Amino acid sequence: MxxxxxxxxxxxxxxxxxxxxxxxxxxxxxxxxxxxxxxxxxxxxxxxxxxxxxxxxxxxxxxxxxxxxxxxxxxEHKSRIITYWTKEIPRVMRDSQKELLYSFLIFAISMFIGSLSTLNDDTFVRLIMGDSYVDMTLNNIRNGVPMAVYNGNSELSMFLGITLNNIRVALVCFAMGILSGFGTGYIIFSNGIMLGAFQTFFYQQGLLGESMLAIWIHGTLEISAIIVSGAAGLAMGNSWLFPGTYSRKASFTRGAKRGLKIVIGTLPIFIVAGFLESFITRHTQLPDSLRLGIIMLSLTFVLYYYLYLPNTLRYELSESKN
Missing domain, CATH: 1.20.58 (Methane Monooxygenase Hydroxylase; Chain G, domain 1)
Structure with a gap:
């Protein structure tokens, strides 16, 4: 230049x-x-x-x-721990809306592919979920407890296992961004395929509504956090593919810092999602209105924190420059 x-x-x-x-x-x-x-x-x-x-x-x-x-x-101000979550994360998400959109589109398209494949191939769900899981779920359905998979372990051990695994997936999704974003895209795509096949399988069993009320109690936060982690990986990958006016090293450093801050911001969300999956999802006897309320509250938080608040900051910034 x-x-x-x-x-x-x-x-x-x-x-x-x-x-x-x-x-x-x-x-x-x-x-x-x-x-x-x-x-x-x-x-x-x-x-x-x-x-x-x-x-x-x-x-x-x-x-x-x-x-x-x-x-x-x-x-340091004592309030730094608060402002990190209330200001720093929304600011970095303000600059990562493009990556967030790409991550969401990859996930949505892969969900559609997983669903369509399951509808047209009876063996596809077994290929994705495994024979043992599908057979276990079919047996649970015959016994009248289709969501019994969430009752298999004690709440605490389930919470620790699920939360740590989800955090591991998020960190891998971010780290794979070093492969120019293609690695991150693969992680997002495979998770979308799995979810699409999973939900369509329950649809074929006539249990779509019940499965959604159970799964999305925790899935709203969990899936959203995975998509956000995907945005973190794409931010790092795109930074050295498209350095702009910066040197490739400087651009990569900026992208890596931005992505790391994004993925750290998902950790509390994974913790809450793990708690809901371990302690709440298993109680399928809860009123549908309560379960739907938890889902809608989670969705409202995600939309506010990752879309509305960052774009509000973007508007305020543009106003201040004018």
């Missing part, structure tokens, strides 16, 4: 950074850290491509000024 193009593309952002330096004492530490990461990435790019340029000197001074304002008092 020519130096003049680099300057024109970023000059407005650098002017905003100058304002951030002046107002550093009044701004949220997480926002300062994000701005500092951004400006140091630009500095790294400039040092690599225009080492003798005045723009490199300018960016070095700007980054140094912001660094000094951030670290003149290193003491």
């Amino acid at each position: 020519k130096e003049i193009s680099f300057i024109r593309q970023n000059i407005a952002k650098w002017k905003d950074v100058e304002k951030v330096v002046d107002q550093a004492d009044e701004l949220d530490p997480a926002h300062l850290a994000a701005v500092y990461t951004d400006i140091t990435s630009d500095l790294s790019f400039s040092q690599s491509h225009y080492p003798a340029s005045r723009i490199t000197v300018y960016l070095n001074n700007l980054a140094s000024s912001l660094h000094n304002r951030i670290y003149k008092n290193k003491k």
